[in-house]
Amino acid sequence: MRSVELELWEVKPVFVTMGQEIKCKVVVGGRKAEGRLQLETERLYFRSPTEKLDVATKDVKVKASKGVLFVSIGKTQYEFELGAVAERWADRIQNPKSLVQKLGVKAGASIVAIGRRDAELIDELKKVGAKISARKGGKDHDWVFVGVEQPGDLNLLEGLTDTIKSNGAVWIIFPKGRSDLKAEHLIATGKANGLVDTKVARVSDRLTGMKFVIPVKQRK
Numbered sequence: 001m002r003s004v005e006l007e008l009w010e011v012k013p014v015f016v017t018m019g020q021e022i023k024c025k026v027v028v029g030g031r032k033a034e035g036r037l038q039l040e041t042e043r044l045y046f047r048s049p050t051e052k053l054d055v056a057t058k059d060v061k062v063k064a065s066k067g068v069l070f071v072s073i074g075k076t077q078y079e080f081e082l083g084a085v086a087e088r089w090a091d092r093i094q095n096p097k098s099l100v101q102k103l104g105v106k107a108g109a110s111i112v113a114i115g116r117r118d119a120e121l122i123d124e125l126k127k128v129g130a131k132i133s134a135r136k137g138g139k140d141h142d143w144v145f146v147g148v149e150q151p152g153d154l155n156l157l158e159g160l161t162d163t164i165k166s167n168g169a170v171w172i173i174f175p176k177g178r179s180d181l182k183a184e185h186l187i188a189t190g191k192a193n194g195l196v197d198t199k200v201a202r203v204s205d206r207l208t209g210m211k212f213v214i215p216v217k218q219r220k
Contacts, residue, residue, distance in 0.1 A: 020089065026051060027079040037080055039092060041102070041202045044071070046078070053078065057093050064090040100124050102201055103171065103209065109142040112163060115156050116147030118173060118207060140165050148174040151181060154189040157212075161194045166219035170195060170212040173203055186210050194218065 021038040028051060035048025044060065046053035053071075061072040064086040071078040071093075082089055099121070105111070107129040113122060114136050125132060125145075133141075136156075141164050146156050160170050172190075174181050187197050187210075195212035203209045 020092065022082060022085070025081045027081075028076065037082075037089075039089065041099070042096065044093065046080075057096060060093070062090045062093045098124070099201075099203065100128050103211075104169070105130055105143060110140070111143045111145060112136060112138070112141050113145045114147070115153050116149045116173075118147060118203065121145070121173065121203060121207075136160075136163060139163060140168075142168050144168075144170045146170060146172045148172055148181065148186075151185065154186065157189055157193045157195065159193075161214055164214070166214060168213075169198075171209045172212065173207050173209050175206055176208050183210065 021036060023035070024037050025032065025034045026037075026046060026048070031051070033048040033051040035046055035051065038045040038047075039057075042057055044053065044055050044057055055073055059073065063070050064082075067081065067083045067086050069080040069082050069086045069089050071080065080086070080089075105125060105128060109128075109130045111125060111130050111132045113125075113132050113134060122132065136144075136159070139162060144160050144163055146153075146160075148154060148156070154172075157170070157172075164170065170190075172186055174186065183197075183200070190197055190212045194214060196215050197210055197212050199211040201209045201211070
């Protein structure tokens, strides 16, 4: 029986995505390697010094058995040694959650959407029955979605702790790969406005989302 060795890859909360990431061993074509396996929305990635994988989940066949996740792409089969979490990974690849589910928005949620709006995201929110307003005023909203395209747009975070419920949250939606809109810029602005970051999520090929909440000790 093959011995299975695994170690959860430790990351700081600010960089935790809405997917999964694990450090593991893989066997492919008789070759062995060790690296990071990551599942993010609709893609599966593996990175190691000798093996790389970047594939859409819709293009793979998966199954789990005895702690091993088998991923088949055409005639090529990858055997990822994941231990007890192998079946969970197989299920999430085969039955991915929608973007709205990953963002945590439920039917009937009260949302304020300000700044640059992403049409596809707004449509997805409306499909679950979310009540969306374009006005920043009001209190006790479940969510605020802030569309940011330029550094100056981060000023929209001012006063949002008075807009959301004490256990509500703010999603900043911003473009990927911008040197002037890095995670540290968002985190610093959030902190200056009484918010702390908790999660990062892929919104689209172009956009990323970062979630902020009011610190527990400061909630009323």
